[in-house]
Amino acid sequence: MKKLLALAAAIEAATGLALMIYPPLVTRLLLGEGVSGAGVALGRVAGFALLGLGLACWPGLESAGVNTPALRALLTYNLLATLYLVYLGIGGRLVGSLLWPAVVIHTVLTILLARAWRAPVGVERVKQ
DSSP states (O other), rough: OOOHHHHHHHHHHHHHHHHHHHHHHHHHHHHHOOOOOOHHHHHHHHHHHHHHHHHHHHHOOGTTTSSSSSHHHHHHHHHHHHHHHHHHHOOSSSSSSSSHHHHHHHHHHHHHHHHHTTTTTOOHHHOO
8 A cells, every 4th residue: 555655645745856857848738738837937936746646655664555535536546537538538529648648557557547446444443
C-alpha cells in the first residue's frame, strides 16, 4: 500500500512541477494544444494543486495498510482525471501525444487504489 501511495503521489507531484515550470508544454503533450495568457496562469495554479496533492498524500508511517485520507484523495483524483481525459479523448478535439498514455496511467492507478480501498478491514481501521 505504501508503494502504491508513493507512486501515485510522485506522479501527481511531478505533473504539478511540470505545470508550474511550463504549462504550454504539458497541455500540448496532453491535449494537443498549448495555452497562453490566463491559461498559463491557471495551468500554474493547477500545478500548485497537484504538487500539494502529491506532497500531502506521500505515505507516512501511519499509512501502511489502512484506509487513509491520502488513499481516498488519490482515488478520487485519479477516477475523475480518468473520466475527464477519456471524455476529452472521445471528443477528439483535445488529443495530444500523451493523452492516451495518461488515461492508461490514471486508469491503472484508479484500479489499484480502489482495490486497496476495498481491501479487508484491518484492526487499525476498525478503531478509527
